[in-house]
Amino acid sequence: MQPAGRRTVVDLALQDNSIRAEAASRSRVLARLQLGDSGFRYLTRAAALGVLALLGGVIVSLVIGAWPALRQFGPGFLVSERWNPVTENFGALAPIYGTVITSLIAMVIAVPVGLLIAMFLTEMCPMWLRRPIGIAIELLAGIPSIIYGIWGLFVFAPFLQDTLQPFLIRIFGDIPVLSTLFSGPPYGIGMLTSGLILAIMVLPFITAISRDVFDAVPPVLKEAAYGIGCTTWEVVRYVVLPYTRVGVIGGIMLGLGRALGETMAVTFVIGNAHKISASLLAPGTTISATIANEFTEAVGDLYTSSLIALGLILFVITFIVLACARYLLLRIERRIG
Amino acid sequence: MKLLRTVAAASLLAAFAVPALAIDISGAGATFPYPIYAKWADTYKKETGNGLNYQSIGSGGGIKQITARTVTFGASDMPLKSDELAKIGVIQFPTVLGGVVPVINVDGIKSGDITLDGTTLARIFMGEIKNWDDAAIKKLNPSAKLPNQAIAVVHRSDGSGTTFIFTNYLSKVSGEWKSRVGNNTAVEWPTGIGAKGNEGVANIVAQTKGSIGYVETAYAKQNKLTTTKLMNKDGKAVEATPDAIMAAAAGADWANAPGFYMILTDSAGAAAWPIAGATFILLPKEPKDPAAASEALKFFAWAYKNGGNMAKELDYIPMPDNVVAMIQASWKKDVKDPTGKPIF
Numbered sequence: 001m002q003p004a005g006r007r008t009v010v011d012l013a014l015q016d017n018s019i020r021a022e023a024a025s026r027s028r029v030l031a032r033l034q035l036g037d038s039g040f041r042y043l044t045r046a047a048a049l050g051v052l053a054l055l056g057g058v059i060v061s062l063v064i065g066a067w068p069a070l071r072q073f074g075p076g077f078l079v080s081e082r083w084n085p086v087t088e089n090f091g092a093l094a095p096i097y098g099t100v101i102t103s104l105i106a107m108v109i110a111v112p113v114g115l116l117i118a119m120f121l122t123e124m125c126p127m128w129l130r131r132p133i134g135i136a137i138e139l140l141a142g143i144p145s146i147i148y149g150i151w152g153l154f155v156f157a158p159f160l161q162d163t164l165q166p167f168l169i170r171i172f173g174d175i176p177v178l179s180t181l182f183s184g185p186p187y188g189i190g191m192l193t194s195g196l197i198l199a200i201m202v203l204p205f206i207t208a209i210s211r212d213v214f215d216a217v218p219p220v221l222k223e224a225a226y227g228i229g230c231t232t233w234e235v236v237r238y239v240v241l242p243y244t245r246v247g248v249i250g251g252i253m254l255g256l257g258r259a260l261g262e263t264m265a266v267t268f269v270i271g272n273a274h275k276i277s278a279s280l281l282a283p284g285t286t287i288s289a290t291i292a293n294e295f296t297e298a299v300g301d302l303y304t305s306s307l308i309a310l311g312l313i314l315f316v317i318t319f320i321v322l323a324c325a326r327y328l329l330l331r332i333e334r335r336i337g
Numbered sequence: 338m339k340l341l342r343t344v345a346a347a348s349l350l351a352a353f354a355v356p357a358l359a360i361d362i363s364g365a366g367a368t369f370p371y372p373i374y375a376k377w378a379d380t381y382k383k384e385t386g387n388g389l390n391y392q393s394i395g396s397g398g399g400i401k402q403i404t405a406r407t408v409t410f411g412a413s414d415m416p417l418k419s420d421e422l423a424k425i426g427v428i429q430f431p432t433v434l435g436g437v438v439p440v441i442n443v444d445g446i447k448s449g450d451i452t453l454d455g456t457t458l459a460r461i462f463m464g465e466i467k468n469w470d471d472a473a474i475k476k477l478n479p480s481a482k483l484p485n486q487a488i489a490v491v492h493r494s495d496g497s498g499t500t501f502i503f504t505n506y507l508s509k510v511s512g513e514w515k516s517r518v519g520n521n522t523a524v525e526w527p528t529g530i531g532a533k534g535n536e537g538v539a540n541i542v543a544q545t546k547g548s549i550g551y552v553e554t555a556y557a558k559q560n561k562l563t564t565t566k567l568m569n570k571d572g573k574a575v576e577a578t579p580d581a582i583m584a585a586a587a588g589a590d591w592a593n594a595p596g597f598y599m600i601l602t603d604s605a606g607a608a609a610w611p612i613a614g615a616t617f618i619l620l621p622k623e624p625k626d627p628a629a630a631s632e633a634l635k636f637f638a639w640a641y642k643n644g645g646n647m648a649k650e651l652d653y654i655p656m657p658d659n660v661v662a663m664i665q666a667s668w669k670k671d672v673k674d675p676t677g678k679p680i681f
Contacts, residue, residue: 085496086519158544185487187530187545272494272531283530285494293533296395297496297522299415 062315065308068301077309083274083290085298090306092313094274098191098284099317102266103259105195105280106202111252113199114206119236121207122214134211141204149268152197153189157269160196161188165281180278187271192280194270198262202255209251213244246329253325260318263288287314362633365392366399366412369498369553370616373433373653374412377640380647385639387632396498396522403427403619409629411619414498415522419595426622428671429596430664431615432637434586434654436554437503438577438612440542440562443469444484447563449576451478454568455510455603455611461549462490462507463514464528469547477568491541491550494531496522502614503551506602536560551612554582555652569611570603579654581610587657597664615656620672627674634668634681641665 069090070077080091117137121130165186172178217240225235241248271283272293285293287310298304364374371393378389394402396413403411404425411427422429439458441451453461457473460466466473470483493500501522508515518524530545532538535556542550542562554577557564566574575581585604591597601613618637624630641664645655656664668681 082525084519084525085523086521086525153540154544161545185489185547187489189530189541267494267533268537272533273526273529285531289494293494293531294496294523297397299397299400299496299522 059315062308062312066305066312069305069309072302073306077306078313081274081276085300085303088300088302090302092287092306092310094276095285095287095290095310096313096317097276098194098270099260099286099288099314101191101280101284102194102198102270102286103256105192106198106259107252107256109196109199110203110206110255114203114251114255115210115248117203117207118210118214119240121211123232123236123240137204137207140200141208145201145262145265148197148201149265152193152265152269156197157188157193160193161186165192169281181280183279184277184281186281187283189269189271189283190279190281191270191277191284194266194284194286195280197265197269198259201262201265202259205255205258206251209254210244210248213247213251214240216247217243245332249325249329253322256321257318260321261288261314263292267292287311287317362387362389362410362629362636363391363408364389364399364410364412364618364633365394365402365408366619367396367414367498367616368393369414369435370412370433370653373644373648373651376647376651377636377644380643381636381639387636389633389636395496397496400425400619403621406621406625409620409624409626409633412616413619414614414616415501416598416600416615416617417596417619418598422596422619425619427619428622428667429598429617429619430637430667431597431599431617431656431660432640433648434582434601434613434615434656436577436579436582436585436610436613436654437499437506437551438554438557438610439549439551439565439567440539440557441549441565442542442544442546442563443486444546445482449564449566451481451483452566452568452574453477455506458567459507459511459514461488462492462527462529463517464490486547489545489548490526490529491538491545491548492526492529492531493523493534493538495533497534498522498614498616499535499551499553500524502600502602502612505600505614506612509603553652554579558652567611569607569609570605571607571609573607575608575610577610577612579649581608582613582654583657585609585611585613586615586654586660591660591663597660597667622671623673623675624680627680630672631680634672638665638681 073080073090077090077092078096079093080089081093082089082091083094084090117133121133125133165182165188168182169184169186172182221239221243222235225239230238266286267289270285270289272285272289273283274285274290275282277284291307291310295304295307298307371391374389374391378391382388391412392408396415399408399411399413400417402408416431417427417429439453451474453474454477457466457477460473467488469486469488474483501520504514504518504520504524507518508520518527530541532541532550535552538550539552539556539560539562542548542552543560552560552562556562557577564577566576569575582601584606585601588604588606588609589599589601591599597615597617599615601615603611604613620630620633641656641661648655665681669679672680674680
């Protein structure tokens with residue numbers, strides 16, 4: 001027998017003799033439980049609503065801050081490439097383009113590589129190697145972005161300038177579309193370099209989450225597949241991936257979110273030029289890099305306001321990406337379901 | 338043991354007593370002069386016990402904070418015009434000078450080997466001259482061995498006083514630059530790579546073959562970058578030495594510059610370096626806290642008198658004595674407490 005005060009509803013329900021013994025205190029116990037329950041409910045609700053309030057506050061202050069610029073330039077702000085602090089004529093197209101392209105490069109590289117690592121770790125990796133690789137990936141996630149930026153500028157960019165970039169310019173030199181994509185003098189820094197750095201930065205997110213969801217696939221499913229003669233690739237392709245696609249897409253979206261908003265590392269290696277170039281080797285800029293570079297010394301209301309408007313646009317882009325991911329998941333679930 | 342306790346108590350008391358008696362001056366603004374202000378403040382504190390708290394948040398932030406009067410003084414690398422000064426009710430005076438110098442990374446070219454003039458420099462930064470063996474550069478440097486190499490232009494990506502001074506020079510010497518690009522702390526660059534801070538530009542120039550950028554002279558020296566000579570207004574090729582920058586400042590007509598609005602670009606004088614400028618302090622004409630403002634002026638008076646060598650150690654150039662006299666006269670004339678009495 002436990003002391004009376006410790007008893008839960010379940011205990012009371014199971015031992016009806018004790019219910020009879022404590023019939024008098026039953027309502028008191030229930031009242032106390034109810035009080036605790038409702039207290040807990042309000043606490044959790046307040047915490048959850050707090051997030052909504054914060055989000056709303058951020059949106060409102062961004063809109064207020066961005067208003068002078070939006071009123072001045074109108075929808076043209078979104079499609080203008082101009083960024084002229086002298087004449088106070090601003091447009092967001094170059095940073096938007098840079099943000100989207102660098103994130104795209106990062107995802108094109110990081111998604112397949114991240115998934116392959118996760119597949120190797122869960123399906124094929126010998127036990128003794130699992131921990132070292134797993135820890136290495138988690139450490140990669142823990143490196144501050146400024147370190148990636150400095151490493152990118154001092155080590156990675158000069159390396160690319162001497163090796164990868166001349167190579168790309170040479171081999172794609174005669175192919176119509178690719179020659180414009182990889183043209184121009186190799187500066188070392190630029191859109192491609194930023195994309196590569198971002199790929200390294202988002203890789204651990206995609207890998208770690210995919211590995212965790214792959215691990216959660218019930219062994220009986222995989223064993224059944226192996227049992228009917230599937231190869232490892234077939235098991236991964238037809239059992240593991242379909243079973244975990246929601247989690248995997250979640251991991252990819254988390255990685256994409258980081259790539260879109262990453263600031264310091266990109267600022268170091270992108271070249272910070274408000275220009276849209278066809279070449280991936282040319283310098284460009286992203287929304288967050290522009291804000292980080294220019295906010296401290298932005299003199300004049302319109303300039304500051306334009307930078308805040310850029311922040312609002314990044315917010316909207318992130319929202320659209322998340323909404324697309326949700327919609328994608330919903331469609332997949334409906335198709336299966 | 339008892340002695341130890343007494344000593345501890347006494348020192349604790351002293352530690353609390355000194356800051357309570359001293360007046361702390363607060364300032365905010367430009368990042369360029371931060372190292373020298375910090376060094377002056379440190380030495381000043383040791384000598385007088387009065388501290389100075391300077392936040393290097395950028396010139397734009399400095400102007401905003403002094404407009405809101407949340408600090409004793411603001412600091413800006415870009416001078417404000419006299420109507421802007423009147424609008425926010427502050428005076429402006431320069432503290433130290435700095436020069437801006439083109440830095441290059443071209444194989445086989447050493448510091449001072451090549452000379453550029455204003456028009457050529459402007460055309461390079463507009464992307465019109467794309468190659469180091471361009472006829473315009475060759476004409477200025479008949480004896481230099483210039484390679485057939487693409488020019489990579491490197492500029493600042495953040496707003497900065499350095500850019501303001503540099504684009505001011507290009508606007509003075511090139512009409513096309515003035516109409517196409519203009520003069521500000523940040524401009525719409527026609528070409529090139531942007532890098533954050535003087536150190537960022539220095540870095541990218543150091544590791545990019547064929548590049549040209551512009552940095553404060555101190556950064557060119559510290560990073561051992563290759564500098565060019567420039568043709569000054571008198572048609573002489575000069576190097577960016579401290580003496581050449583001092584010559585530009587000494588020759589300037591400070592007496593007729595309201596609010597010391599002076600940008601030392603394209604200065605006259607055979608020895609004058611053509612791209613130089615000062616960094617400025619903004620102080621309210623009728624300070625809310627006259628005691629703190631008076632302390633701030635005392636601090637700067639001390640710095641003009643004793644801080645010259647410290648400035649030189651950190652590669653800044655101190656103000657010429659005749660200009661300091663004019664600055665202190667303006668303090669007496671313009672900064673008053675609520676009763677109308679000068680506070681300096």
